[in-house]
Amino acid sequence: xxxxxxxxxxxxxxxxxxxxxxxxxxxxxxxxxxxxxxxxxxxxxxxxxxxxxxxxxxxxxxxxxxxxxxxxxxxxxxxxxxxxxxxxxxxxxxxxxxxxxxxxxxxxxxxxxxxxxxxxxxxxxxxxxxxxxxxxxxxxxxxxxxxxxxxxxxxxxxxxxxxxxxxxxxxxxxxxxxxxxxxxxxxxxxxxxxxxxxxxxxxxxxxxxxxxx
Numbered sequence: 001x002x003x004x005x006x007x008x009x010x011x012x013x014x015x016x017x018x019x020x021x022x023x024x025x026x027x028x029x030x031x032x033x034x035x036x037x038x039x040x041x042x043x044x045x046x047x048x049x050x051x052x053x054x055x056x057x058x059x060x061x062x063x064x065x066x067x068x069x070x071x072x073x074x075x076x077x078x079x080x081x082x083x084x085x086x087x088x089x090x091x092x093x094x095x096x097x098x099x100x101x102x103x104x105x106x107x108x109x110x111x112x113x114x115x116x117x118x119x120x121x122x123x124x125x126x127x128x129x130x131x132x133x134x135x136x137x138x139x140x141x142x143x144x145x146x147x148x149x150x151x152x153x154x155x156x157x158x159x160x161x162x163x164x165x166x167x168x169x170x171x172x173x174x175x176x177x178x179x180x181x182x183x184x185x186x187x188x189x190x191x192x193x194x195x196x197x198x199x200x201x202x203x204x205x206x207x208x209x210x211x212x213x
Contacts, residue, residue, distance in 0.1 A: 004183045015191050018156050021084075023168065025091025026152040030145070032092060033099020036065040040100065041107055042071035042125065051100070058097025064158050065088055071162045095152050102148055106141035107133060139210050142172045146203025150196055157192075167191050 058066070070093075071086035081089065110133050118128045145208045160169035171188040175181045 001196075003174070003178055003180050004187045005169070007184055007187065010170040010174065011167055011187055011191055014167040015163060015195070017164065018095050018153070018166045018195075021087055021091060021156050022149070025088045025156075026095055026149055029095025029152070030148075031093050032102050033101075036096060036100035037103035038106060038129075040104060048051075055097045055100055058094055059101075063094055064091050064161065066094055067158055069160065073134060080199035083159070084165040086162060090159075091152060091155065094155065095148070098144075098145070098151070099148055102141060105144065106137040109140040110136045116181055118172075121137065139207070140191050142203060142207040142210060147202060149203070150199050153192070153199065161213045 008201070027154060030060055040048050054121070067086065067090045070090050071083065074081070114132055114136070116134045120173050125130070156166055157168050159166055160172060163169070167188050171184045174184040178184070
C-alpha cells in the first residue's frame with residue numbers, strides 16, 4: 001500500500017497524458033472517420049477504392065507495428081516526430097480507419113427506402129444526409145462509437161514503448177525503481193478500469209437520451 005500511495009501522483013500525471021492523447025487523437029480520428037465514411041458512400045469509385053484500401057491497411061497491420069513505422073520508420077526518409085507527436089498521428093490514423101467502419105455501419109442501417117422517398121420529394125443529397133439519414137443513424141452508431149473510444153483508450157497503452165509518459169510509462173518507471181510490479185501494475189489497472197467505466201457510463205447516458213428524443 002505504501003508503494004501504491006507513493007506512485008499515485010506520477011500515475012495521475014500519466015493519466016492526464018493518456019486523456020490528452022485520447023481526447024485529441026481519438027477526437028480527430030472521429031472527424032476523419034466520418035469524412036472517410038461519407039466519401040466512401042458518396043465519392044467516385046477511385047476515391048472509394050483508395051479509402052477502402054486505407055481502412056483495410058489500418059485494420060490489417062498490428063497497432064504496435066503502425067506506431068513503430070511512424071516513429072522509427074519515417075525518420076529513415078527524413079520525417080521526424082516527437083514521441084508525443086508520433087503517438088497522436090498514430091491514434092489519428094489508426095482510429096480514423098476503425099471509426100470510418102463504425103460510421104459506415106450506422107449510415108447503412110437506415111433503410112434505403114428512406115433515402116429514395118426523400119429524393120422523390122426533391123431533396124438534395126446534402127439535405128437527405130442531414131435531415132433524414134444522420135438523425136436515424138445516430139442511435140445505431142452510439143454503442144459502437146463508445147466501444148471505439150474504449151478501444152482507443154486501450155491502444156494508448158502502447159505509446160510507452162516510444163517513451164510517452166502515459167500511465168504505463170509511469171508504472172514501468174516505478175517498477176524499475178522499486179522492483180514491485182504487482183502493486184504498481186495493479187494501480188495502473190485500476191486507473192484504466194475507472195476511465196473505461198466512465199466512458200461506458202457516458203456512452204450509455206448519451207444512448208438513453210438519444211432514444212428518448
